[in-house]
Amino acid sequence: MTNDPVLESDLHAYVDDQLDVARRIEVEAYLSQRPQAAAQVMADLRIRDELRLALAERRSPAEPKTREAAGRLQRSLAWRRVYGTLQRVAAVLVFIAAGWAGHAYFGPFGAKEVVASVQPPAFVDEAICAHKTSLLREKMPSQPEVSGYDPDDIRSATAIVLPPLPQAWRVVDMQIFPSAYGPSVELAVQPRAGERLSLFALRPGSFAVQQPLPIHKNEVQAAYWQIGDVAYALVADKASADELTETARRLARSLH
Structure with missing residues (x-):
């Protein structure tokens, strides 16, 4: 930086x-x-x-x-x-x-260099929490995962627009979570065998246009962005920052 x-x-x-x-x-x-x-x-x-x-x-x-x-x-x-x-x-x-x-x-030596860091919004923590909850549900036989979902139904109920997913991606679970901003949506997807990502979306109560930004927090990698009044986060346990951010950029572009 x-x-x-x-x-x-x-x-x-x-x-x-x-x-x-x-x-x-x-x-x-x-x-x-x-x-x-x-x-x-x-x-x-x-x-x-x-x-x-x-x-x-x-x-x-x-x-x-x-x-x-x-x-x-x-x-x-x-x-x-x-x-x-x-x-x-x-x-x-x-x-x-x-x-x-x-x-x-x-004087010539009086000023000290200060490096500021950009703090991620609070919904990123909620996205990470939802991802970890999804991984926990995956290991519990008594908590069957819901692989079917209807984007139009979700939009009608929550006013959250989900990006179209790549054809190769398989949805393995879908959950509606409560959040500080209202209902949120978490999709657990498998882009390929052995890989699991969480796509998280919610309405944070503010309007912004922000390109995906990467963050490493709580032992997971994430990329978050916002388009209008809906914010998104893509979370993974095992993924490079560059690869995950580029995937998030493709999802963001699909919403325009």
Whole structure:
């Protein structure tokens, strides 16, 4: 992690998949506190994916749909690059001014470096608790797992929208849990033999657009995100942070 401020150029690089994992996490933490900027980035990501999909389907770059997607992305990023240049100049001036002020007040060795960490929201703890409960139920013959579920029924009863699952995933259990925010949904799934993940969703009572962020806590790996008024977490006992976060990103994109 770094203490560098997130500038407009970082947002361009984020859209273009040109950041390393550490910097992506910093950018996503920045966006999680700024819904308007996050919404713009999500729109650029959608346009980028539309363009990639058009090219993947072997459409000619001259076809109207491809031209339109490319044009929208180019116009959006072009304006933001101009704005980003001005922002970088302002940031440099601010740091110069802060440096002189700090030197005058503290002296050359008075300031101490402070590294802040982003704390995950409370629903992540609930997701981890639901995952561990699901693993406990798996070992209890008296507690049969419920493999059938209806996303429309869940949405009607809880107002929680679940992302469409990959075809290879098998649902092995579904439970409705109480939470501090109301009902929550936990799906236990098997992406492949010997692997078990929990997809957790609830309405946290706030609106945000946040890309998936990884976290290692209580001996499990998780990735959490929020789209609108529904928050999600993907939890696993055995998974790499990068792989789980990328899986969470694919699920998040499927909701747009």
